[in-house]
Amino acid sequence: MLSRTADSLYWMGRYVERAGNLARGMQVALRMAGLASSLGGGVDEWRTLLVAAGAEPGFLAKHKEVTPEAVIRWLALDADNPSSIANCIEAARGNGRAVRTALTVDMWEALNDTWREMRAQAPTAAEPDRLPQFLEWVRARTLLFNGAAADTMLRNDGWRFTHLGVMLERADNTARLLDAKHETISGEGSEGAVAYAQWQALLRSVSALRSYQWIYHTRLQPKLVADLLILRPELPRSLLSCHSRVEQVLDRIAESNGGRRGEAHRLAGEIHARLRYGRIEEIMEGGLHAFLTQAINRNIDLGREITAFYLHG
Structure with missing residues (x-):
């Protein structure tokens, strides 16, 4: 296999997994942020999530303080964050497109449909009433892609x-x-x-x-x-x-x-x-x-x- 093909497949897998991991982390942060006041805790869930995602330095270079709204947009949609969910999906699709013939039909459809739907959802995805649904969608799409790869790709x-x-x-x-x-x-x-x-x-x-x-x-x-x-x-x-x-x-x-x-x-x-x-x-x-x-x-x-x-x- 050519090294450039292997590189594209390797990073396609990494970016899809990273998008799903970010969605999982944000789902938990939303839940914990809602529980923090009733439990009497002072843990900053959003700063913790930034650290866990390795995204704190980039965030602080752009934002003066950590707020839920700013962290959510940074991790989900911000074009300046190379590891945002939107950028991960964009990068995964770009890598997959470069090696389209190495993918099965099911893998490509899962990846390409996710990319198209992501672009359609992006304008409103970070809104409070839409965010939980969006994060669950990202998680489900990651599972769909991984399932398509596991079930249809030659070993x-x-x-x-x-x-x-x-x-x-x-x-x-x-x-x-x-x-x-x-x-x-x-x-x-x-x-x-x-x-x-x-x-x-x-x-x-x-x-x-x-x-x-x-x-x-x-x-x-x-x-x-x-x-x-x-x-x-x-x-x-x-x-x-x-x-x-x-x-x-x-x-x-x-x-x-x-x-x-x-x-x-x-x-x-x-x-x-x-x-x-x-x-x-x-x-x-x-x-x-x-x-x-x-x-x-x-x-x-x-x-x-x-x-x-x-x-x-």
């Missing part, structure tokens, strides 16, 4: 690079969400009703609240929330699950291209091994924030190595 290098982009983006999102809430897991803010609501919100943002009950059969506990999102292989959005898939996909790509491997494969194996044999007690003892900061940085490093080895040929 060749095209599928592998698309899936690789999705898994790397998903791992990054889970680590950032958990890190943004690390004080309610291991810090001074880990007690009381507000903290409990924060744990619920965190699990909802990755569709894992019911999964927690299935696995642990107990009330929410901060250490177990962290364990679920970092080390449990059953959860599709845990760091372990994502990096297990990344290593497997990179191995399949190497096997289909003469067995050639590089730093990307070594780093993927190292990250996966650390998670596979990790223990939540040791992670908490060493500092959750430090662990997640390293996880985010290593994920970035892995993305760079994949780009250097496969995508810039």
Whole structure:
């Protein structure tokens, strides 16, 4: 496969996943913002979401203060934010269009229809009475695209690079969400009703609240929330699950291209091994924030190595 084709498929997968992750995060922030006053909490959900999305520096360069209206527009629609939902959908469609023949009909229709509907909805999407419906639409369209890819794409290098982009983006999102809430897991803010609501919100943002009950059969506990999102292989959005898939996909790509491997494969194996044999007690003892900061940085490093080895040929 040509490196430019692999690059377009990889980033198409990343941008679609990023749009869905932003929509999930905004849905939870809306819910928590409504609960904050009744719970007596002073947590700024919108600033937390900016941090989790990695969008705070760009936002503050344009806006003097954090307000719900400004954050919503920045994350959903702002053309100056390269990672806004609107720009992610635009970029995903652009990458998909560049490699149209590598996509199935169902994938292209899901992607192109989402792009057309996004342009139609954009003028009113951030209005208070339209926002919940818009965010649910984005989430549903992401699931539709991922389902079309999973059900209709040949398991060749095209599928592998698309899936690789999705898994790397998903791992990054889970680590950032958990890190943004690390004080309610291991810090001074880990007690009381507000903290409990924060744990619920965190699990909802990755569709894992019911999964927690299935696995642990107990009330929410901060250490177990962290364990679920970092080390449990059953959860599709845990760091372990994502990096297990990344290593497997990179191995399949190497096997289909003469067995050639590089730093990307070594780093993927190292990250996966650390998670596979990790223990939540040791992670908490060493500092959750430090662990997640390293996880985010290593994920970035892995993305760079994949780009250097496969995508810039």
